[in-house]
Amino acid sequence: MPLSIGRERQANIYLRGLSGKKPGIPTHPGLLEQRAEKCMSRAAWAYVQGGAGSEITQQANREAFTRVKLIPRVMHPVDVRDLSVDLLGKHYSYPLLMAPLGALDLIHPQADLTLAQAAKQTNIGMIFSNQSAVPMESCAQAMGDTPHWFQLYWSSNDQVVSSLLHRAEACGCEAIVLTVDTTLLGWRPRDLNLGHLPFLRGYGLAQYLSDPAFRKSLNDNSAHLSGVTKNWKTLLLAARLIRKGRTYQLSLADMRRAIAQFIATYSRPDLQWNDISRLRSATRLPIWIKGIRRGEDARKAEQLGIDGIIVSNHGGRQVDGERAALDDLMEVVQAVNRLPILFDSGIRSGADVAKALAVGASACLIGRPIAYALAVGGLKGVCELIQNIVAELDLTLALCGCRNVQELRQLGYVYTPPSSY
Numbered sequence: 001m002p003l004s005i006g007r008e009r010q011a012n013i014y015l016r017g018l019s020g021k022k023p024g025i026p027t028h029p030g031l032l033e034q035r036a037e038k039c040m041s042r043a044a045w046a047y048v049q050g051g052a053g054s055e056i057t058q059q060a061n062r063e064a065f066t067r068v069k070l071i072p073r074v075m076h077p078v079d080v081r082d083l084s085v086d087l088l089g090k091h092y093s094y095p096l097l098m099a100p101l102g103a104l105d106l107i108h109p110q111a112d113l114t115l116a117q118a119a120k121q122t123n124i125g126m127i128f129s130n131q132s133a134v135p136m137e138s139c140a141q142a143m144g145d146t147p148h149w150f151q152l153y154w155s156s157n158d159q160v161v162s163s164l165l166h167r168a169e170a171c172g173c174e175a176i177v178l179t180v181d182t183t184l185l186g187w188r189p190r191d192l193n194l195g196h197l198p199f200l201r202g203y204g205l206a207q208y209l210s211d212p213a214f215r216k217s218l219n220d221n222s223a224h225l226s227g228v229t230k231n232w233k234t235l236l237l238a239a240r241l242i243r244k245g246r247t248y249q250l251s252l253a254d255m256r257r258a259i260a261q262f263i264a265t266y267s268r269p270d271l272q273w274n275d276i277s278r279l280r281s282a283t284r285l286p287i288w289i290k291g292i293r294r295g296e297d298a299r300k301a302e303q304l305g306i307d308g309i310i311v312s313n314h315g316g317r318q319v320d321g322e323r324a325a326l327d328d329l330m331e332v333v334q335a336v337n338r339l340p341i342l343f344d345s346g347i348r349s350g351a352d353v354a355k356a357l358a359v360g361a362s363a364c365l366i367g368r369p370i371a372y373a374l375a376v377g378g379l380k381g382v383c384e385l386i387q388n389i390v391a392e393l394d395l396t397l398a399l400c401g402c403r404n405v406q407e408l409r410q411l412g413y414v415y416t417p418p419s420s421y
């Protein structure tokens with residue numbers, strides 16, 4: 001670990017500036033977002049950027065970060081720092097993981113593989129999405145011993161669930177993340193206005209198309225896509241499905257059946273706490289629950305022997321007008337005794353990570369900014385983004401008079417509740 005990872009990154013950028021070179025991706029989160037929009041198709045931008053309803057939850061997520069204030073202390077030696085954290089007995093160099101992000105083949109055909117390579121190069125963990133563009137085995141191979149986890153959407157097809165869990169164990173995933181806030185898809189006007197759902201067009205289906213249990217289910221399923229009229233757009237779509245299908249030795253008819261089967265089985269709106277014991281007996285891996293917002297749910301998870309929770313509102317993509325995720329984090333931190341708590345929804349910078357850690361998160365997941373960086377700069381862009389976030393976190397820590405995450409937590413923070421609560 002370099003003595004000052006933040007100062008090194010900063011110096012590197014300024015030195016390159018002497019020969020006229022600018023950072024490959026903007027270091028300001030707002031500018032990165034603007035550049036990303038220009039680099040994506042309309043449909044990709046709608047899917048990545050969009051939220052539920054009028055996107056008030058997304059605004060609340062960001063606004064909450066302006067209400068948490070750090071109060072730096074001075075004259076504390078911070079010349080040697082350590083950003084590492086332990087999660088369930090495993091050591092992580094930084095308190096960061098890549099959030100599971102589905103359907104990123106809207107941006108880049110090998111999106112998840114590129115992210116896995118970036119995670120490996122920058123030494124942060126990655127959570128493979130159930131809706132990824134590349135099968136988990138390929139990403140796991142690219143990551144080697146860099147920590148990787150698998151995120152599960154609990155399908156109504158139990159064989160597929162157990163097959164996915166088995167594959168996750170076999171390819172060295174260190175944990176299962178069960179996402180519980182998306183048992184139904186939220187109402188997302190940006191996608192609705194374009195009539196564009198990535199999965200219906202074959203995006204984000206790699207884990208299924210490569211799964212033996214899912215493929216087997218194609219032989220005996222009756223699901224089909226109704227109401228699709230033939231025109232030049234559906235012909236273009238067919239051409240794309242044929243190309244995608246080739247990767248998995250699936251015909252166009254198979255691909256159509258696969259999409260219909262996915263739509264029919266991808267979620268389980270009847271999921272309940274009782275189901276957790278079945279998941280527990282189906283895998284030997286630690287289980288994290290992603291999508292907890294209330295203290296009482298966090299306590300329930302703790303009572304049921306869940307290993308960790310992820311406070312998240314899915315980046316405001318599910319319910320319009322819910323409380324900011326950072327406010328949820330405060331309640332959940334108070335509610336649980338021993339569970340490690342991860343956090344996402346609204347993190348855009350290293351300073352945001354510092355605030356979430358000060359509030360009580362053990363580590364944070366980076367979501368949309370990863371997709372922005374992928375669109376703007378590919379592999380190099382994602383690596384730069386992570387380096388920038390780590391650098392800013394390191395400098396924020398130091399400038400607050402803290403040498404590690406523990407000291408940051410002890411430093412505390414000032415919080416102004418929103419006036420409308």
Ligand SMILES: Cc1cc2nc3c(=O)[nH]c(=O)nc-3n(C[C@H](O)[C@H](O)[C@H](O)COP(=O)(O)O)c2cc1C
Nearest residue numbers: 048099100101102129179314315345346347367368
């Ligand atoms: C394009 C996109 C795809 C996502 N796909 C998944 C997914 O497959 N599984 C999941 O659990 N969460 C998914 N999420 C939610 C993220 O994991 C994370 O909770 C969210 O991005 C955090 O909000 P933020 O990006 O605004 O910080 C997705 C989010 C986005 C933006």
